[in-house]
Amino acid sequence: MEAFTTHTGRAVPLRRTNVDTDQIIPAHWLKKVTRNGFEDGLFEAWRKDPSFVLNAPERQGATVLVAGPDFGTGSSREHAVWALQNYGFKAVVSSRFADIFRGNSLKNGLLTVVLPQETVERLWALTEADPAAEITVDLVAREVRAEGITAPFELDDNLRWRLLEGLDDISLTLANEADIAAFEARRPSWKPSTAKV
Amino acid sequence: MGRTLAEKVWDDHVVRRAEGEPDLLFIDLHLIHEVTSPQAFDGLRMNGRRVRRTDLTIATEDHNTPTLDIDKPIADPVSRTQLETLRKNCAEFGVRLHPLGDVEQGVVHVVGPQLGLTQPGTTVVCGDSHTSTHGAFGALAFGIGTSQVEHVLATQTLPMAPFKTMAITVEGELPEGVTAKDLILAVIARIGTGGGQGYVIEYRGSAIEKLSMEARMTICNMSIEAGARAGMIAPDQTTFDYLRGRAHAPEGEDWDAAVAYWKTLKTDEDAVFDREVVIDAATLAPFVTWGTNPGQGAPLSASVPDPASFADAGDRLAAEKALEYMGLTAGQPLREVAVDTVFVGSCTNGRIEDLRAAASVVQGRKVADGVRMLVVPGSVRVALQAVEEGLDKVFTAAGAEWRHAGCSMCLGMNPDQLAPGERSASTSNRNFEGRQGKGGRTHLVSPQVAAATAVVGRLASPADLSDAPALTEV
Numbered sequence: 001m002e003a004f005t006t007h008t009g010r011a012v013p014l015r016r017t018n019v020d021t022d023q024i025i026p027a028h029w030l031k032k033v034t035r036n037g038f039e040d041g042l043f044e045a046w047r048k049d050p051s052f053v054l055n056a057p058e059r060q061g062a063t064v065l066v067a068g069p070d071f072g073t074g075s076s077r078e079h080a081v082w083a084l085q086n087y088g089f090k091a092v093v094s095s096r097f098a099d100i101f102r103g104n105s106l107k108n109g110l111l112t113v114v115l116p117q118e119t120v121e122r123l124w125a126l127t128e129a130d131p132a133a134e135i136t137v138d139l140v141a142r143e144v145r146a147e148g149i150t151a152p153f154e155l156d157d158n159l160r161w162r163l164l165e166g167l168d169d170i171s172l173t174l175a176n177e178a179d180i181a182a183f184e185a186r187r188p189s190w191k192p193s194t195a196k197v
Numbered sequence: 198m199g200r201t202l203a204e205k206v207w208d209d210h211v212v213r214r215a216e217g218e219p220d221l222l223f224i225d226l227h228l229i230h231e232v233t234s235p236q237a238f239d240g241l242r243m244n245g246r247r248v249r250r251t252d253l254t255i256a257t258e259d260h261n262t263p264t265l266d267i268d269k270p271i272a273d274p275v276s277r278t279q280l281e282t283l284r285k286n287c288a289e290f291g292v293r294l295h296p297l298g299d300v301e302q303g304v305v306h307v308v309g310p311q312l313g314l315t316q317p318g319t320t321v322v323c324g325d326s327h328t329s330t331h332g333a334f335g336a337l338a339f340g341i342g343t344s345q346v347e348h349v350l351a352t353q354t355l356p357m358a359p360f361k362t363m364a365i366t367v368e369g370e371l372p373e374g375v376t377a378k379d380l381i382l383a384v385i386a387r388i389g390t391g392g393g394q395g396y397v398i399e400y401r402g403s404a405i406e407k408l409s410m411e412a413r414m415t416i417c418n419m420s421i422e423a424g425a426r427a428g429m430i431a432p433d434q435t436t437f438d439y440l441r442g443r444a445h446a447p448e449g450e451d452w453d454a455a456v457a458y459w460k461t462l463k464t465d466e467d468a469v470f471d472r473e474v475v476i477d478a479a480t481l482a483p484f485v486t487w488g489t490n491p492g493q494g495a496p497l498s499a500s501v502p503d504p505a506s507f508a509d510a511g512d513r514l515a516a517e518k519a520l521e522y523m524g525l526t527a528g529q530p531l532r533e534v535a536v537d538t539v540f541v542g543s544c545t546n547g548r549i550e551d552l553r554a555a556a557s558v559v560q561g562r563k564v565a566d567g568v569r570m571l572v573v574p575g576s577v578r579v580a581l582q583a584v585e586e587g588l589d590k591v592f593t594a595a596g597a598e599w600r601h602a603g604c605s606m607c608l609g610m611n612p613d614q615l616a617p618g619e620r621s622a623s624t625s626n627r628n629f630e631g632r633q634g635k636g637g638r639t640h641l642v643s644p645q646v647a648a649a650t651a652v653v654g655r656l657a658s659p660a661d662l663s664d665a666p667a668l669t670e671v
């Protein structure tokens with residue numbers, strides 16, 4: 001995973017609640033067997049509308065998505081995270097994320113930041129008024145900064161460490177392989193097995 | 198202090214607990230399908246890793262499979278490649294696979310329980326959010342992303358952040374004609390699509406205890422639609438009776454040992470939930486969605502709500518956008534909404550009891566002119582059972598299409614899709630914009646409401662048919 005320390009970039013204010021993963025990346029894109037090439041599928045249906053915020057010339061190259069509550073609801077498709085990253089987003093800000101989407105984002109180094117809805121509203125107001133306004137998402141300081149706004153955010157120490165270092169979860173777990181083997185040795189024999197019967 | 202059911206199952210799977218780290222949980226069962234696994238297998242290959250426990254892993258093909266002409270090569274080359282990729286990966290890594298055409302193929306969340314692999318007190322994961330279905334057995338079951346699929350393949354464990362617990366207690370009797378689907382749709386409308394975020398929900402109370410295993414699966418299945426990764430129901434005699442004799446259920450002394458353990462899987466009386474919601478079953482009615490998220494629902498007898506009636510600005514805006522997308526107007530009675538398509542199937546409502554319920558409504562009746570009704574069994578086994586009971590003939594005699602097992606129109610990855618502007622009554626789980634096809638409009642309903650809607654041509658419940666004499670069978 002790519003490490004995340006701090007990022008500064010322009011924003012896309014997305015005034016929508018319940019942005020589900022079917023909107024982020026529609027199902028027909030899920031036939032692909034790679035982790036890349038999803039950028040054109042990002043918000044595919046909404047992007048057909050020329051007035052959709054992502055289509056605005058002044059939003060091109062923006063890297064921080066500021067969305068309404070319940071972002072990423074629905075399916076477990078990690079393709080939603082890949083689509084956001086493939087498109088160029090480095091961070092997403094919302095007052096509430098769906099659990100699976102959030103987990104997926106942090107496994108890929110897409111920083112999802114939870115801020116109070118009131119702060120999200122201020123970020124919307126700022127970046128709508130001034131599309132050139134930059135937002136800094138600082139994982140070291142656990143802080144989001146923009147003109148006139150300094151907002152601390154919470155992120156579990158362990159998750160933060162893994163993101164800052166860009167660590168591979170599987171290697172971390174395999175370092176404790178002996179614990180797994182010990183657990184396996186004491187599992188009851190009647191637990192289900194997929195071996196053919 | 199006592200522990201909840203979810204906490205007991207969690208505690209029994211902790212491989213490693215260390216200060217400042219998430220608990221490392223052992224995974225008892227890993228279900229695989231073609232859509233969320235290819236990149237995970239690639240990761241294993243890149244790092245020279247193997248599948249640690251092929252005996253706890255099983256794959257099937259469901260999301261991207263056709264429901265017609267399954268004996269012919271798949272027309273779409275991209276879909277074909279995805280299925281071939283799963284077959285190659287399973288062969289290379291030694292994972293048991295039930296491909297299209299196999300008697301055990303079907304929607305992954307129908308297959309696990311019917312094989313008896315889903316058992317009380319187990320941890321179950323799958324790269325699919327509706328893995329919550331398996332919680333109906335008192336399993337801690339949740340959907341994971343592809344990175345986690347790779348993690349489980351390589352280690353048979355997952356580091357998991359702690360969750361909060363929520364009790365949804367449903368007491369009393371469900372009124373006649375009110376199903377598990379109506380109940381869960383009402384729950385989601387009440388707590389919202391984010392209401393369960395961060396929680397594992399335990400459904401309990403006398404109304405839940407009376408439900409069959411299949412109805413319990415319908416409820417747990419849609420926990421994710423309320424934002425909860427997992428939903429659970431304590432195992433009881435209904436659970437044990439369902440499991441006994443299934444292919445992978447324990448036998449003999451193992452069965453006795455398992456049941457003795459399963460009986461301990463109840464929330465202790467002095468356990469405390471982080472949140473409690475109480476619902477009076479008697480107040481429930483057939484429930485349908487009118488909007489573009491599963492929380493935007495109302496009783497069938499109601500009208501499309503006025504967005505202005507929502508206190509929260511976000512909800513108001515969401516309702517406005519939803520009505521625009523759905524082509525509905527505030528105040529329009531839901532019973533007047535005409536549909537083009539009716540879909541019966543999915544991991545929510547594609548099991549035999551669902552097909553029986555839908556068949557009993559269309560029996561001796563005809564699907565309304567201009568309405569297409571698709572019946573897609575959740576698995577080949579469900580289809581075979583339905584054929585044995587003659588349900589396929591009931592559906593086809595009514596003018597419905599009887600299809601092969603798979604996810605089908607629930608998510609519209611295969612050719613079963615709505616055309617732009619088309620409207621469906623669907624027994625599936627998501628009414629998101631474009632979910633069932635670009636520009637398609639979805640109303641989530643129970644199998645009974647789906648079937649009655651097919652007959653009337655507008656959203657309807659079987660009770661609406663009582664005046665109309667059933668047509669004699671042709």
